Amino acid sequence: MKKINPISFTKGLWRILTGKPRIPPSLQNNQLLTTILNRRSVRSFSNQKIPDDVFNAILEAGRLAPSTVNLQTWTFGVFTPSQWKDIFGGSIPFKANKAIMILGDNYRIKQAEISFPTSPLIEYTIAVMNASLAAMNMNIAAEALGISSVMLSETGRSGLLDMAYIKDKLSLPDNVFPLMTMVFGYARAAYPPMPPKFPMNQIIFSSQYPVPDRKVMDDWVAQMMSGYKASHLNSSFESQLEVYKTKIASAEDNLKKMIFNSPE
């Protein structure tokens, strides 16, 4: 990865600060659409508590998410700050008011005697897919209710890079895979700028898979390096990648064991 120079730093930051979702004028009055497109990952919360009925409605969005053959291969660990402290020590990451840990779960469905032929990778994929769908549905439901959140895959040892640690802390059975933790609260301030997204022409195709454009990719890296700090006050893009790299080898090893050595 190249080092960034001051000109590309400034350009990158400018592009992030001016980046906006593209909402066609004809649809700007659609409140749900604008809520979805203006959603951000929020990492700074006020002390205000989330009312129970509101939080339960978020969980309901997880419960009712779509899933492959309606198998609902997910479980949600739901924690208040004190419950989190008892199990994991310390505060919920970013001192959020609630945490929902998203687990891909093939354990429950195996109790219902819905078992597929041995296919650990396909089963794992289905669990990850479905649990992620539920996560996103809860995330948007929260936005709809004025609650902000962020999905964590590493911060606070709360996601897939710490699967073995979490499984141990929560005494989870085989075929249950902690993937991420979403933490929720009322945003302390205005939403942060949007992190740099690839332009549409890089991520869609109709006949031929799109060849990545070298310049667009370099631009994106420059923007990530300039802008990561805007949303991650105590981190940088490079340091975050380093954290991933350091933890990834053992995570890979643990995940392999979990997927392929689980009893049927």
Add this chain to the structure above:
Amino acid sequence: MKKINPISFTKGLWRILTGKPRIPPSLQNNQLLTTILNRRSVRSFSNQKIPDDVFNAILEAGRLAPSTVNLQTWTFGVFTPSQWKDIFGGSIPFKANKAIMILGDNYRIKQAEISFPTSPLIEYTIAVMNASLAAMNMNIAAEALGISSVMLSETGRSGLLDMAYIKDKLSLPDNVFPLMTMVFGYARAAYPPMPPKFPMNQIIFSSQYPVPDRKVMDDWVAQMMSGYKASHLNSSFESQLEVYKTKIASAEDNLKKMIFNSPE
């Protein structure tokens, strides 16, 4: 899996037809929330076309979805009925007006020299997670715009059970994984009843992972068997599981090769 008897069939069907999302009275005026909770998988569409601005707004929700370290490990194959026919033959499943195939994509990011240490399973998990988040965001954006959809993992050879076939048809590079196809259109009729969902106490926990309740599981299987036809006119729960079982062995084998034999 036990055979179903007429009494449990009737009970199961009754419970599906009366199953409703639980929206607390205090939140019933929140239109965004009710749109999210009333979402259904729809398999019958009118001939009405989706306007371009509306469809582009759906794609924009995919482009702006959250992702691990903002890596955006997704690509969307976007097809009109005639584009679908040219590549795959026949109509888009359920004669929908548009199709978006969701691909987990680690190919693009590798071109940006953001490469992790060799960790095929972790990288694959991140791609599947992120692509699924994008899929759900598009699905809800569609609902917000009055467009219905269904996520397909097998029907029409359009999802993860046909990865090798799809990769061949679309000449996809290594590290690109077709996961599901969402098909979109205007619903032809009122939304179908909700398929049987596990009760909240089976899928959440705060300290101890919940032991699956035998009776709840049996109930769910009975409801799935009674009710699957309500939303799948030409199929049954058992036959759908059989399709999965038949295809799963070769899918598992292909997926293993794709994940572990991809060049860095």
